[in-house]
Amino acid sequence: MENWDDYRFILALDRSGTVRAAASLLGVTHSTVSRRLAVINKRYGKPIFERAAGGYRKTQLGAELVEAASQIEGISFSADRRRKAGETELSGPITLSIPDALGQYLLLDYLADFCRQYPDIKLSLLSSYRFADLDRSEADVVIRSVATPPDHLVGRRLFPYALSYFCRRDYLEKTQPADRRWIVAVTPSGIPSWIADSPFPDASIGMMSDDITLRHRAVMSGYGMIRGACYMNDPESNLMRLPNSPPPSPAPDFWVLTHPDLKNTPRIKLLMRFLASALLENQDLIEGRLANA
Template sequence: MRDMNWDDLKVFLALHRSGSIRGAAGQLGSSHSTVSRRLAAIEAQLGVRLFNRAADGLQPSAAADDIVDRAKRVEAEMLALERTVQGRDARLSGPVRVTMVPPLVQHLLMPDLVAFADAYPEIDLEIASTYDLADMSRHGADVAVRFQTAPEPFLFGRRAPHSAHAIFASPDYLSSKSLERSGDSARWIGWNVPDRFPGWTQITPLAHLPAHHMMPDPLAQMAAAEASLGIAELPCFLGDTNPRLVRVPGTQITGRYDCWVLTHPDLKTTERVRTCVRYLTEALHRHAPLLQGERPGMAEE
């Protein structure tokens, strides 16, 4: 029997965290069959069952519970070692994993990402367009652009301009609905709670209007508002640049959300990561009027 190696530990921890072979495969960027074979091989090597198979996934065995904390400590040391080595890399080449929410990728920063790729052709961008927060302590991303009040204190970051939100609707919807209390009053498009009068509407001048439906995605909200399903609270960089939407009369900015460009401290001296952080921060500052809702209806030049 040979000892567990680092690759075995990564498989074990992915299975323990996700509770399923499919989930672990997603975390590892592997296939279901490969992870299943790796688990069987690890258990055979150790001569012990690590997970009990159940209809709803994998249940850690007593043996797995005995070793998981030690495995996490080994993982932390190995990742720290890898970051230390990467932090000495002065080359402007190689991969940079960047994570940000889909609206930023699709409706604001794509031209800047193209310009970055043209300026640094030896750097390979890996863009994760997602609402999930990457675990940067475990190499979930090299760089993250986040709307977050207080990033994790261990991260190194640069503050970017805040993102303002406002209330938008299609002109057709506003011409056919009343903003007053009436039998044909306008409606909010709800986010993620089945509440007719959710708290986020109560700090607006339209608190008396009910919310209907649930769409916890800004891009879906925007599409629904375009189609005249209702009024929507959207980031200004989405609503103000959409020719099918206008700000609802009599309303103001509804919220301001801090924006950060973040990396792990061990990577801040890696030249390609540092260059990417600087480039994205500068790009966001160029877009500041649009992000902050100061130039309604006008895109960045």
């Protein structure tokens, strides 16, 4: 490609499949993507993408350019990581990817304290349940509960978080047995398998949401019962575990991870130690050993 910036547009369109989605990835207007695509097609004298049902698909030439663009992108990301790895001061940017609930309900005060202690480190937080792609520099450090993280990442394996059954303290008293409802995540089957093992396996589903925080707010408001993380629900004085709940069940272990190119960068090592320490400090809560009476 004569203009190396073209590879961003080619990759974005290949990964998203539509002009509008590619524009969103790139932070530009869809007309900008359309114009750039037309220029690239003209430059090569033949289309690199062609219209297909619902969007675009790459031609044979397009596939070759996408492969080349991917290699260029990888070189660019690698060069950026190596630049960061060579920085020895406790200063500069770090992007941390954490699950939204973990940030809000457990680590917020710790992260604020880190920013106060190290004002020269500019910490950016990405709240997402998707595993950030460290190879593509979407983040520098990631915390995730996962059974098997990508093999090449480095860091520390900690311990699982625990799940149990909760409701507001007055919910069972105020709600007739036939009216008791579960608040659940949106699932393809519609009925989570864990309901069968709960203290109320015959209760119906009253609300479904893909937002963990919304489900937590709903149970706090007395709209039903949930299965949720102990670290979110046990500290709430107006919530209780359901009577006759089985012992909390473990989710996959928490991991604090970074890319191997960054493992010796001082500010990265500092943040990873800080995060591991914060999680270890709260291990009893996270593993469900601090239930409210």
